[in-house]
Structure formats: C-alpha cells, structure tokens
Amino acid sequence: MILTCLFIFLQMIHIINYFVTSTEVKDFVYLLTRILYLITTICILWLINYDRLKNIFSSGLLFIYWLLVFLATIPDLIDYSVKIYQQIQSVSWWIKFITACLQFCVVLCLFIANCFAEKYNAPEATLHERPLVPEFYVSFPSRILYSWVTPLILRGYRKPLTEKDCWELPMSERTVSVVDQVRNYMKGWKSNTQYEKISMKKIQILDSNSLEDEHRNLLNNIVSNYVFIVHDLTQKKVYLKPTVDVNESSSKNRKTSMFWYALFCAYKEKIFIGALIKLVHDILQFSGPMILKLLLNYFTDLNKPKWLGVFYASLLSIVVFCQIILLRAYFHCQFLVGLQFRSAITGLIYRKSLKLSNASKQETTTGEIVNLMAIDASRFAEVTQHIHVLWSGPLQLLIALILLYREMKFSIIPGVTLLFIVILTNLYLHRIQKKLTVCTKIIDIFLIDFY
Template sequence: MSEEYLLDDFCGGPFWDYNLTWNTTFPDFTPCFERTVLLWVPCAYLWVFAALEVGYLKRSLDRLVPWSWVNISKMIVSLLVLVLVAIDFFYAVQRSSSGEEVFGVDYAAPAILFFTVFLQLIFVFFEKKRGIQSSGYLFLFWLMLVLCSIPEYRTWFINISDDPDSTDTVGFVLYMIYFPLIVVMLVLNCFADATPEYVHFSRGERPCPETSASYFSRIMFAWLDPLIWRGYRQPLEQKNLWNLSYENASHYVVSVWDNHYKKYMAKNEKKTSTNTWADQTNNANHIEMSEKTENTSKKKVKISILPTMLRTYGPAFSFGAFLKLIYDLLQFVSPLILSSLISFTENVNGNEPEWHGYFYASIMFASAQLQSFILGQYFMKMFLVGLRIRTGVISAVYRKALKISNSARKESTVGEIVNLMSVDAQRFMDLTTYLNMIWSAPLQIALCLVLLFRQLGPSVLAGLGVLIVLIPVNGFIANKTKILQISQMKCKDKRVKLMNEILNGIKVKSCCIIMN
C-alpha cells in the first residue's frame, strides 16, 4: 500500500485531489492535506532547528529581559492556544467515546500542535532569561503557521456557509478562535522586548538601534528609517550617527581574531618545532632523546592569515553564500512562471480557469519580493564580514609592524606597511562581497543555458561558443590589469617612502636650525 493510501486511511478521506485543487474554478485543498502537510511543515521546522536555537541561547552573553507587554502577551496567548488545542484533542476523545467515527488525524493534529506550541513557550521563557530581545526562529515559525492555516480557515468558512447543518460547530468555533490567536502571536513577534538588565557589552551613549531591533525590523531594515528621515529633513552630522554595535566594534573583532590567530600559531609551532628522535648509543643500552639545534636546519616558515580568516569568518561567509544560492535559484523562478503565464494567455479555448492567471502573477510577485529580501540580507552580511576582515587584517599588520626586527624592517618599507593597512585591507572588504561569484556565475550560466536550450534548441550553442571564445580574451585583460596594479602598488610604495624620507629630512633640518 502506498503512502498516499496510508494517509487516506489515516485521515478518513483522500489525501490529495488534483481535480479539487487545480482543475476547478473554485480551488481548495482536501481536509487531509490541510491537517497533515500544512500543519506538519511549521511544526517540523520548529523541532528540526530547535538545536540551533539552543546553541544560540547558550552563546548569548546578555541576561534577564525585564517583563514587558510583549513577553507577557506572548506567554498569555501561547497558553490560550494550548488550551484550545487541548480542548480540540479531548473533543475528539469525547466524539470517539460517543460512538462517532474518529480518525487518527483527529488525535495526531492537536497532539503535535500542542507539543510544538509548548516547545515555543519554553523558548519564549528562556529567551527572556538569556537576554534575547527578538527571535527570528520563532518569528518564522509563526509566519509559516499562519500562512499554512489560511487554507483551513477558508475551508471552515466555505463549509459553514454551504452546509451549516453538517458542519462541526464545535470545531468551527475552536478554529475561529485559534486562527486570530496565532495571527496575534505573529504580530507580537514583530516587536522586540526591552533591553536586558545585564548587558555584557556597553552599547554606548548612542546605541545602534539594530542591536535592539526585532527580527522583522532587521529583515525590512526598518531600524534605519529614523536616520534616513533625519537625513532627508536636514544634513546629517557626527552627533546624529550611532555607535557601532559590539560585534562590529574593533575591540571585539580584534579579540576574536587574536584568539583564532593564537590557536593557529600554536598549532603551526608544533608542526615546525625541532624534531626529536631516538639515538641508541654504542656504549650503553638506553635511548637518549635529543633535539636538532643546528641553526642550519631552521627554515623560515611563512605564516598565512587565511586559516585565521576561515576560522573566524567562515560560518558567517557560508551563511551569506547560502543566501546567494537561494537568490540565484529564485532568479529562474520568474522566467518559468512567466512561461506558464504566457501559455495561459495564449490559451484561446479557455480551458484553464481564470484564477490560474492570478496565481501565476502572485507567484511572480512573491518571488520578486523574496529575492529583494534575500539580496538585501546577503549584501548586509557580506559587507559586515568584509568590514570585520578589514579590521582584523589592519590590527594584525599594525601589531606586526610594532614587533618587526631591524633586519626585517630593511626588507619592508614604511610605504609597504601603510599600503597593507590601507589599500590591501580595503581590497579584502571589496572582494568579500563578490567572492561568491566564483561559483555563482557558472551556476547561473549553466541554468540559463538549460532554460534557453529548452526554448531555442541547438541554436543556444552559438552563444555558448562566444562565451568560450571570450574566456582567453578576458583572461588576457585580467592578467594585464593585474600587472598594472602591481606596478601601481610599487609606485605607491616608492611615493610613501620618498615622502617619509622628505619629512624625516625636514624634521632633522628643523632640529638643526633650532639648536643653532
């Protein structure tokens, strides 16, 4: 027996009906689909990613969000939802005891929802305790639950209006109360709690509003609106700008960088340390442990900052790459939907229902909006990663410049050191944003070629041939650009060195004049 038939028996009705959902002028889902898939998806999300939320709570350094109308309302509404779900479960038990036919989904749906909402309530309590002002994890759960509950909410209205006598009145009343409550929970999760009583890092006199903004405000960049409106009304001044958030401040970024750099250096020293070996002497039956101490055996080992960068910013960069992947895939949703929309408009026979056109247009609009949200978050993440890399590199170069020996100072001019801290560090920041194009561009080209081949056939190979021919040309231009940039950097080094010598000469001349 297939899984679909198992779900049919589990629900007491068909799991999926294509004619009811698509080939109809009045689309709707089956009750089985609404009470299984549309309920299990948000619940599964909450349970699957619970471990990540626990880790996030453990890493939080703030403590004790004070009681406010936001967290109190969340707990009260969550308890009301739990009560309604429990009533729904015991109502199914009562119906079964009275002889009515009750199926497994009537027990499973409220039971799964009860434990899921209870888990959410636990997270609300511990977020308050651990100083979390807003949780994107819970916001997405309630958003998914509301969106997945809309079809069943509509189905109840259709049933009560078409056939009020055969509609379960108790179930209708329970759902009419349940749905507004989860909408209220979604609205409450759009607001952030108050500032924690114990903050690990000082937020300064003018704290950045992003630190205390809700998840909804962050994805919409609504926390930036006051600054934009102020800049619209009057020119911005230094006093209008906020302090950096602690995770972007140099003292925090440098401390994290140094922590990973020290671990890398300790690991590297173990590899490059003098080896020991067993040397059995001819006169005694024992093993002597000795070390290679010859200076000739010591070699200069070049230390790379790449492992430190990967350990420090690798997770954040990987998350940004994941957002880029989703954005690239969503770019090809609109062309596919547009093709279906064109086919719908060219259907002169009118076999397709009219609502198909509205559905295609809605999907295109939703896809475009989602792309906008994801792309904004991607650039925000990548710019922050680049900024932190730049801060860490400047700190590492500056500290190395303070400890450099006189012999090494002859090899590295002041101009080179200044360029490392200014130009090269800035290039790390510029590179981070577009580094994902290494894999993103081939992926986009491949998907474009596949879609074009489906539409144009072998003719698309002509364009592919042009791309292949232009690869050596682009490589030649890039190589020339690299050579010119290297020569430009050398000229900058000479310029800075010359200016340094001129200033030192002026300083010496001034001292001589003063002494005379």
C-alpha cells in the first residue's frame, strides 16, 4: 500500500514537471502516459482493499499489472541513461531522470511483493481434520506454475499416500455442496421444498398417539407426490388435495427440468471463464506465425535497427510462453468442471437410488445403477475437456483461411476443397463406427443372456 502511494506521488511529480518546465517543445504522449499511470494506480488501490475484504491472498490481476508496468519502465530508464551526457545541464531533465530511477525501483519492489501471497493464518487442526488445499492461499506464480503441488508429489515419492496426507477441500467444492447446487436448478426444487416444509408443520399438529400409522402414510405420500395437506382440528381428519398434473406445465418449466440445463447453469461462470481462456489461447496461437514472419523479414533488410530484431525475438518467446500457461490453465479449469459434473451426477444417482420403491428396485438392477455412477457419469467429465472445440474449431479454421488467403489468394482453393472432403468423410465414417459399436454391444448382451 505504501509503495503504491509512492508510485502515485512520483506520477504527480512527473505531471507537475511537465507543466512547470520552460521548454517550448512538449511531449503530449509523456503527459498522457503519466495520467494513465495515475488513473490505473488509483484503481489498483481500490482493488487492493477489495481483495483484503474478500480474503484474497494473491491477485493475478495485480501481478500482471505490475509486471507490465515494470516492463514498460525499462525502455524509459535506458533512454534516460543514453541521454545523460547530452542533457547534463538541464534541470528539468535531471528531475525526470531521478524520478524515472525512483519509479523503476518502486515498480520493481511492487512486482517482487506481488510474487508472494499474504500470510495465511491456518486454524488449529484437530486430530481428525486435515489442512486446507494450498491452491486457495498461495501466490499467483505458484498457481500458474502448480508449484504448490510439489510437496505432495515428493511425499508420494517417498511413501504411499493415504487419506491423511491429502488436503481438505473447501466446503464449496465438496460433493454435498456440488449436488445441492445442481438440485437448486432442477425443476420445482425450491417450490417443492417449501410445500414439504408447510406440510410437515401441519402434520405436527395432529395427535401423535391416535394417528401414528396415518402419519407414516402421509409422509410417504409427501415425499413421493409432493401433495398439499389440510388439517381439520374439529374432526381430526386429514384431506389430501389432488396433485398437480406435470403435463400441464409450461414450456419454460419443461425446459428448466432438463438435467443438462441445470448442470450447466450451476457452473456457467467457470465454463465461460474456460471459454475466455480458450479464445485468448487461439488468438496467440495465430500470433506466433505472424511474428515469425516479421522476424524473417527483419533479416532480409540490413538497414533495420538491432533493437527491432531483439524485440521480435522476445515477443515471440513471450507469446509461446503465454500459450503454454493459458493452455494449462484452460485444461485445469475444464478438469475441475468435469470433476464437479461427475460428483453431481454420482451424488444425485446415489440419492435417487436410496428413495427407490420396491417395485422400482425390481425393475432396476444394481449393475445398472453402478454403470450410471461409474461409466456414464465419467463421460460428462470427458465432455467438458473438449466442449469448447464446438466453437473454437470453426473459429480457428476461419482465421486460418483468412491468413492463407492474404498470403496465397485463390491458390488455397484446391487445398481447402480437399480439407472439407476429408472432414465430411470422417464424419460419415464416424457414424458408421458408432452404429457398429452399438450393434457389437447388443450382440455381447445377447450372448451373455444366452449362455
């Protein structure tokens, strides 16, 4: 906080020096840069206070901001160092040079400070409790490089891991919370829960000694049919209202009853974050060849300055590094969503299996329930890893065609035609393979039943 305020003070000195200086030629870009620094740093102050209120131990936005500011101050410092002998008698230039040096030191300290996280005061764990997973309180570089997993890997290398060696998940990531979050988006869950609570309160008014058996039947009807209960205190009777016909519900209610709709609505924020990371990765993926083209053109012209070639080479390395980081972050995000999908489906199937009646248990075998929890639930987890290819694939194809057209014009038509023919052929063969797989499974089941 103190270093950030000092950085703001240095920017104010730069702005005052700009207006006080007596030189006739004034650089407007210099003034605009300092104003932008001042505005963004004030926003950073607000962000620091917000992170502390939300118990955020390390902010990735702050880390990236001070990294970019640190990289932006290096050319200024080099420029002032080169002109030190030319402007040695200018007082205003010396003020700029001293403030630039101080600014570089302050920004370097701020960048180093944001490489570490705030101190985490772990609560005292009992014998049956495990420490919280470090991902939520380690620094941002540790999160993007996954160095917080290294102690667990080394521990597993030395000895076999047990449940006590693993970390404890936060309450929001546990299966109970995941299942409840999905159930809240399913059709009529909140309203049915309210009706059930009202019915339970009315049942408590009844005489428990004389109507014990009747209570048990009523509770079974409430759980299975979600009916309304009306109690008459004078006659000691219970009347049941007819249940609501599900077929008369509107199309909107039918849409919300879809399981996939509830599943994706529960984690739409994480899915959108994964889509954003994938979009940035795809853009950087096509930026690499364009930068490489500029670098090759640089070697053909010997009159270009050397710093331009160094800039292209550095930019190409940074782009490749960012691609790797973003790709790992994308798969990490999608794997987490897939695990939450699998946990939600498994938990819902397990809860439903506990409520099955005797007639339903005769129609549904234990093997079918196990297959739903083990195989079908894992398929949802696999879908999340490549779900964004549905829009990312056509986008990459479109960008590639545009770039090829800029370089080769209409010469790309034969290659593009062959590409589309191969795509259609693969789709046709995939359908045939799918039909053959289904037929093979049916034959296997028939042979098992026959023998």
